[in-house]
Amino acid sequence: MFFPYRARISLHRFPVLTVLVCLLCIGVFIAQSDSQRALYQSAAEYCEREDGRAFLQALRRVAGSAEPGVCVAFLLTLHHANDDKAALAQLVQRAGRTRGVADARLATYYEQALLDAYRTFRRSAPSNLTARLSYPPDSWNPMRMLSAAVAHASWGHLIGNLFFFYAFAATIEILIGPFLYLGVLIALALGTHSVYSLAMLQNVEALPTVGLSGVVMGMIALFVFFIPWARISCVLWLIVLFKRFAVPAWLLAAWYIGWDVYVQITGDGPAGVNLVAHLSGAAIGFLLGVTFFRQKRHWARELVEERG
Numbered sequence: 001m002f003f004p005y006r007a008r009i010s011l012h013r014f015p016v017l018t019v020l021v022c023l024l025c026i027g028v029f030i031a032q033s034d035s036q037r038a039l040y041q042s043a044a045e046y047c048e049r050e051d052g053r054a055f056l057q058a059l060r061r062v063a064g065s066a067e068p069g070v071c072v073a074f075l076l077t078l079h080h081a082n083d084d085k086a087a088l089a090q091l092v093q094r095a096g097r098t099r100g101v102a103d104a105r106l107a108t109y110y111e112q113a114l115l116d117a118y119r120t121f122r123r124s125a126p127s128n129l130t131a132r133l134s135y136p137p138d139s140w141n142p143m144r145m146l147s148a149a150v151a152h153a154s155w156g157h158l159i160g161n162l163f164f165f166y167a168f169a170a171t172i173e174i175l176i177g178p179f180l181y182l183g184v185l186i187a188l189a190l191g192t193h194s195v196y197s198l199a200m201l202q203n204v205e206a207l208p209t210v211g212l213s214g215v216v217m218g219m220i221a222l223f224v225f226f227i228p229w230a231r232i233s234c235v236l237w238l239i240v241l242f243k244r245f246a247v248p249a250w251l252l253a254a255w256y257i258g259w260d261v262y263v264q265i266t267g268d269g270p271a272g273v274n275l276v277a278h279l280s281g282a283a284i285g286f287l288l289g290v291t292f293f294r295q296k297r298h299w300a301r302e303l304v305e306e307r308g
Contacts, residue, residue, distance in 0.1 A: 003160065003163040003164070003167075003234060003235055004163065004164060004167040004168070004232045004233065004234045004252060005163055005166070005167050005233055005234065005235060006166075006167055006232070006233045007167060007168065007170070007171050007223070007230055007231075007232055007233075007249070008230065008231040008232065008233055008246055009171060009227070009230055011170060011171065011174050012174060013174050015166075015169070015170035015171075015173045015174060016173075016178070017173050017178055017181055017182065017185075018165070018166060018169045018170045018173050019166075021150070021165070021169070021185070021212075022162050022165065022166060024150050025150050025151075025152065025158060025161070025162060025212060026158065026162075028133070028150050028151055028152075029151070029152050029155070029158050031129055032129050032130045032133070032151060032152070034129075035126065035127070035128060035129035035130065036128070036129075036130065038126045039076070039079065039125060039126055039128055040072065040076065042121075042124070042125045042126055043071075043072045043075045043076055043079075043121065043125070044068065044072050046071075046075065046121045046124075046125075047068045047071035047072050047075070048068060050071070050117060050121075052113075052117065054109075054113040055113050055114065055116075055117040057110075057113075058109070058110035058111075058113040058114045059071060059074065059114065061110055062074075062091055062092055062110055062114060063091070074091075074114075074118075075118060075121055077091075078118045079118075079122065079125065079128065080128070080131070082136070082207070082208070084115070084118060084119075084122075085115060088111055088114055088115055088118070089111065092107050092110060092111045092114075093107075129151075130151060130153075130210065131208070132147075133147040133148060133150075133151040133210065134147075134148050134151060134208035134209060134210045135147075135148035135193050135196070135208055135209050135210070136206075136208045137193075137196050137197040137199075137200040137203075137206045137208070137209070138197070138200070138206070139197075140194075140197055142190055144193075145189055145190050145193035145194070146186070146189050146190070148189075148193065148208070148209055148210045148211070149189040149193075149211070149212055149214070149215055150212065151210040151211070152210055152211055152212070153210055153211065157211060161211060161212040161213055161216055162212075164216045164220070165212055165215070165216045165219065167232060167233075168216070168219040168220050168222075168223040168232075168249075169216075169219040171223060171226075171227070171230075172184070172219055172222055172223060172226070175226055175300055176293065176296075180292075184218070184219075184222065184285075184288060185215060187284070187288060188214060188215040188218035188219075188281055188284055188285065188288075189214070189215055191214075191218075191280065191281075191284040192214030192215070192218070192276075192277045192280045192281045192284065193209070193214070193277070195276060195277075195280035195284075196209060196274065196276045196277055196280070199276045200276075209274045209277065211274065211277070213273075213274060213277050213278055213281065214274070214277035214278065214280060214281035215281060216281065217256070217257070217260075217277075217278045217279070217281030217282040217285065218281040218282065218284050218285030218288070219285060220249075220252075220253050220256065220282065220285065221253065221257075221281070221282040221283070221284075221285030221286040221289070222285040222286070222288060222289050222293075223249055223253075224249050224250050224253045224286075225285075225286055225289030225290070225293070225297070226289065226293070226297055226300040227249065227300045228248065228249055228250035229248050229249070229250070230248070230249050231246040231247065231248055231249070232246060232247055232248075232249050232252050233245075233246050234246065234247065234252075253282070256278075257278075257279070257282050260275050260278045260279055260282075261279065263275060264279065
């Protein structure tokens with residue numbers, strides 16, 4: 001894999017807001033991780049003390065085992081679901097095909113026993129910070145659009161986004177100044193999540209989203225609008241191979257946007273990636289450049305001195 005980590009240009013000021021956004025994302029994810037650990041611990045404690053016969057019998061038939069680890073996984077699956085009852089119905093239906101829970105009355109009995117136990121757990125479980133920060137596409141909530149942008153799903157997700165973000169956004173902050181930069185950040189977060197909501201209007205199973213990816217793609221597009229020929233330092237890491245190299249910004253942007261378009265068309269890509277946010281972020285970033293900064297592209301030449 002390879003990551004861009006720095007534009008090969010001389011910044012005349014320190015990118016304070018860019019660094020603060022990175023620190024905010026890291027702090028938020030640490031809080032998310034603490035919240036997830038507390039939730040896991042609560043589920044483990046519940047499973048250790050729950051000994052109701054109906055619950056244990058239903059868990060064995062639906063989940064395949066009543067072991068504590070299986071119980072915890074079951075509770076957390078429902079806790080992370082948009083609709084706990086619908087998620088449980090799917091689990092029972094799947095068990096009907098694989099474990100012989102075919103009798104409708106028996107399936108209803110198991111489903112109710114598991115749902116009652118889960119809702120008892122939910123009343124005492126700590127809240128899930130990631131769920132509170134994520135953006136459900138049917139909510140159209142601007143505050144959730146902003147909070148979702150700084151929340152992430154994993155350390156890998158966070159680190160990858162921040163590498164890209166700093167490589168491009170630091171220059172944009174210096175070029176347009178802190179106030180316009182803050183406006184661009186907000187516009188990208190609101191714009192990409194709004195497009196995601198529009199794209200998911202007919203999808204009742206659309207998942208909530210988190211991550212800075214849409215903002216990152218917008219920053220890449222805006223960077224290319226200003227200085228397409230600036231070279232971006234990247235690092236290539238392939239197990240034992242470690243190499244640094246540089247490519248023009250426009251070529252790097254074309255590669256990432258082209259790959260997202262390919263995956264969007266073919267569906268041949270990793271699960272859980274919000275391609276709508278990626279592509280809409282790139283489009284919104286470039287449109288912001290064309291609309292608001294067309295007469296100010298000379299800022300890049302005046303304020304940025306490229307290094308070879």
